[in-house]
Amino acid sequence: MKIKVGIVGVTGYVGQELLRILLRHPAVSVEYLGSRQLKKPAPAGELLPSFRGTNDLKVHPFRITSALDACELLFLALPHGIAMELAPQILRKRTARIVDLSADFRLRSAGQYQQTYRLKHKASPLLREAVYGLPEWNRDKISRSRLVANPGCYPTAVLLGLAPLAKERLLKREGLTVDAKSGATGAGRSLKEDLLFCEVNENLRAYRVNAHQHIPEMEQQMKELSGAPIRMSFVPHFVPINRGLYATIYAPLSRPLTERQLRSIYRKWYSKEPFVRLLPERVWPQVKSVAGSNRCEIGLQRDRQEQRALIITAIDNLGKGAAGQAVQNMNLLCGLEETEGLLG
Ligand SMILES: NC(=O)c1ccc[n+]([C@@H]2O[C@H](COP(=O)([O-])OP(=O)(O)OC[C@H]3O[C@@H](n4cnc5c(N)ncnc54)[C@H](OP(=O)(O)O)[C@@H]3O)[C@@H](O)[C@H]2O)c1
Structure with a gap:
């Protein structure tokens, strides 16, 4: 039935x-x-x-x-x-x-x-x-x-990117920075002047910097995952594409990790997940490769600044x-x- x-x-x-x-x-x-x-x-x-x-x-x-x-x-x-x-x-x-x-x-x-x-x-x-x-x-x-x-769409991309580090208690409480970009369908279909074609097309702009409504949702979930409050700076942008969401995350670590240790943590949590794809070294997500799917792509690198991880995630905002x-x-x-x- x-x-x-x-x-x-x-x-x-x-x-x-x-x-x-x-x-x-x-x-x-x-x-x-x-x-x-x-x-x-x-x-x-x-x-x-x-x-x-x-x-x-x-x-x-x-x-x-x-x-x-x-x-x-x-x-x-x-x-x-x-x-x-x-x-x-x-x-x-x-x-x-x-x-x-x-x-x-x-x-x-x-x-x-x-x-x-x-x-x-x-x-x-x-x-x-x-x-x-x-x-x-x-x-x-x-x-x-x-x-x-x-x-929410931003929380999905950001939390999937950060959860393994949060769960392993490897994130510092301060210094987390997320730079995120959303296509225009992310704002819904109702009429808004700043979403008119000529305002969005050929343009790139930040909005609701450190004031976006998804920040409390992300911080709440980060606290549940890590057991401690974690604050983030969050800078969302509109990009002139219909669908797609891209999050670049600069994550300060509570202790140094090698590249291999960092990747093995993500493999441990995500290798069996049907909708999370951890990309190989030096391969980075693209919104085009997740468009129309329920997939989240994750690219990962230990940053040039020691004790920091660089995580990039992409989802379709209307999909995953x-x-x-x-x-x-x-x-x-x-x-x-x-x-x-x-x-x-
Ligand atoms: N767009 C995204 O990427 C995205 C991602 C994650 C979550 N969300 C959330 O998902 C929800 C829907 O988003 P959306 O982008 O589809 O928005 P949308 O394009 O603006 O559509 C919302 C729909 O709700 C209906 N509606 C509006 N006011 C209503 C009311 N008072 N009573 C009953 N129906 C009403 C409208 O349909 P009718 O006028 O035909 O009733 C409208 O088509 C929102 O809460 C949004 O935050 C959106």
């Missing part, structure tokens, strides 16, 4: 990528697609040109009750602030499961959420229950949960950074093979 799933927010970039992956997933049946723009159901192919020809697929005016009647698992691909209103109602259905793509359940503290997103949290008891959906580091908890907080990882989480939640329906 196929697992009945639905997508709320299917007209967004993440919602559309989810639909693309789920339509070829052998173990699921897409039973519900919701958009608040509609007054009556419309064929998906009319609303979303890349789904032309999928004649029997309809998008419905979003009603949570219809979504719940049709599905066992809902993907919420909505701006932050909405999932926290929907989740308590969804989880009243005993068998329901949620993979939330927004930031609503990623932070452990309601106070931190309010400070970061300037919204009062409306479902704070669920913050204790929600599981952070980075499967490489949390798969047992994810498989036992019913509410998964899918990580969002929809691909959400399907990986769904596979775990539903007891399926973790890689099912995903491109490694």
Whole structure:
């Protein structure tokens, strides 16, 4: 029997990528697609040109009750602030499961959420229950949960790059620097002046320097991995590509490591991971080689400055950074093979 799933927010970039992956997933049946723009159901192919020809697929005016009647698992691909209103109602259905793509359940503290997103949290008891959906580091908890907080795209790339060092207690608490770059789909599909073609094309710019909303999420997870607070400087940039996310990480080490020791730590944690690819020496990740996949590439070198590691990671922000990882989480939640329906 196929697992009945639905997508709320299917007209967004993440919602559309989810639909693309789920339509070829052998173990699921897409039973519900919701958009608040509609007054009556419309064929998906009319609303979303890349789904032309999928004649029997309809998008419905979003009603949570219809979504719940049709599905066992809902993907919420909505701006932050909405999932926290929907989740308590969804989880009243005993068998329901949620993979939330927004930031609503990623932070452990309601106070931190309010400070970061300037919204009062409306479902704070669920913050204790929600599981952070980075499967490489949390798969047992994810498989036992019913509410998964899918990580942000920057946190996915940065945490996968740093987690082995954090777990081995090899990171200094101060001095960590991350320079990261995102393609334009990372900011969503709604109209914003600084995302117009002429503003993004032929341009490169930093934004929200040391003030990005993903910093508390990354520092929270780094603390959970390493057992101690670790601060980072974080400089995100917009680059004129549609999809792709690239993180260059300068990581100060608590003790000197040789190149061989550094690589063997990463091999120890990642050699069996289906979606993490540790590249050979002097080979560096590219956004093109991960585009459309659920893969994270990692390049690694002991820096010329002793006691510092240089780590570069690349993901597709809509793949491993969002929809691909959400399907990986769904596979775990539903007891399926973790890689099912995903491109490694
Ligand atoms: N883009 C990325 O690379 C990325 C990566 C990781 C995580 N995320 C997160 O994933 C979520 C979706 O991102 P996105 O890039 O797909 O955003 P998006 O392109 O702006 O799409 C969001 C969708 O949510 C729906 N929506 C907006 N307000 C709503 C409301 N009040 N009630 C119900 N539906 C509403 C809209 O669809 P309708 O108007 O049709 O209802 C819209 O298409 C966000 O929380 C984002 O932070 C995004």
